[in-house]
Amino acid sequence: MTSIPHDTPGEPDPLRALGLERLRCRTSMKWRTYPEDVLPLWVAEMDVPLAEPVVRAVTEALALGDTGYPAGTAYAEALAAFAAKRWNWDGIAVERTAIVPDVMLGVVEMLKLVTGPGDPVIVNSPVYPPFYQFITHMDRRVVEAPLGAGLRLDLDPLADTFRNVTAGQGRAAYLLCSPHNPTGTVHTAAELAAVADLAERYGVRVVADEIHAPLVAPGVTFVPYLSVPGAERGLSLMSASKGWNLAGLKAALALAGPGAAADLARLPEEVSHGPSHLGVIAHTAALNDGTGWLDALLASLDAGRSLLTALLAEHVPAIRPCPAEATYLAWLDCRALGLGDDPAEAFLDRGRVALSSGLPFGTGGAGHVRLNLATSPEILTEAVRRMAATVA
Numbered sequence: 001m002t003s004i005p006h007d008t009p010g011e012p013d014p015l016r017a018l019g020l021e022r023l024r025c026r027t028s029m030k031w032r033t034y035p036e037d038v039l040p041l042w043v044a045e046m047d048v049p050l051a052e053p054v055v056r057a058v059t060e061a062l063a064l065g066d067t068g069y070p071a072g073t074a075y076a077e078a079l080a081a082f083a084a085k086r087w088n089w090d091g092i093a094v095e096r097t098a099i100v101p102d103v104m105l106g107v108v109e110m111l112k113l114v115t116g117p118g119d120p121v122i123v124n125s126p127v128y129p130p131f132y133q134f135i136t137h138m139d140r141r142v143v144e145a146p147l148g149a150g151l152r153l154d155l156d157p158l159a160d161t162f163r164n165v166t167a168g169q170g171r172a173a174y175l176l177c178s179p180h181n182p183t184g185t186v187h188t189a190a191e192l193a194a195v196a197d198l199a200e201r202y203g204v205r206v207v208a209d210e211i212h213a214p215l216v217a218p219g220v221t222f223v224p225y226l227s228v229p230g231a232e233r234g235l236s237l238m239s240a241s242k243g244w245n246l247a248g249l250k251a252a253l254a255l256a257g258p259g260a261a262a263d264l265a266r267l268p269e270e271v272s273h274g275p276s277h278l279g280v281i282a283h284t285a286a287l288n289d290g291t292g293w294l295d296a297l298l299a300s301l302d303a304g305r306s307l308l309t310a311l312l313a314e315h316v317p318a319i320r321p322c323p324a325e326a327t328y329l330a331w332l333d334c335r336a337l338g339l340g341d342d343p344a345e346a347f348l349d350r351g352r353v354a355l356s357s358g359l360p361f362g363t364g365g366a367g368h369v370r371l372n373l374a375t376s377p378e379i380l381t382e383a384v385r386r387m388a389a390t391v392a
Contacts, residue, residue, distance in 0.1 A: 053289035101274030125362035184324025196230030214243030251279030
């Protein structure tokens, strides 16, 4: 198994490295969707420079003209080593992995392996909007099993949902978001083991989107779904994309539990043509050599969560943030503000700050917004000032 170097001490804070003027030079979706007077804290892009090992690896590949098609198992080996060190999990078998273009396209391919047209796919709302879009586009049926108290998995209603969708002996899948987007909830080992037990009892296949796995708060433990008892027939998607801000360098890995190896083996060969070779190089470098950068980021994100909570309490106390354990996203309950079902619209129109509307996240999203806090303290402070001005 490939070894990961010790974390580099004294890494600079990635979220304090770039000012607003420099960030506005970017041409990505975050910075080009809205006019320049709008402060964008919506889509999941971080305001960071890339980790130096990633820049070096991609630059060397470009210098070599190494821009062909991806090959080999270096990415899977790097993830296996990262998982062993980070999560104390030795369960990634390289032979039960496959490179896919990105996590959502990987989710689609995994669902195609275990369901057919018209079959139900269960999701825990409020949840990442593309879950609804991709499931519907692939001619599957979305069934919601909303999160329960504390925005955690609600196992009794989940069991009822599993029972209902399989009553006719049809196929069904459960698309698990872990850690959960938008709430930042990190599912416990006990919760995931209970999910695995329910899935086996009712014959529901679990596909876990674990893209935010590297982004847990200090003191919080991420538990890979495939590591819990009973998850042998599960499938998972993982990537360095969110942890190291590599969304534009497309690559992800599909992982199969021992009981799902035959399913993964049926993945069409052409799916492996979609990932970017440069993406694979970048993600591999991040996992192998970018852990010091990641740790600096995690410390800064933790400070950002505390800052956001303090700013809201001082300036807009009617907004209630969900206590997040992971991701760089904040789920904000704005219902007490009287801005209707879509407060993001008011924050944009009157405050000139762009947040993600809660409505596309499904049941439980009305009256909420999602805020991307992966930015500098100065930008975060200005965003809350604008939000407060909206309701002043």
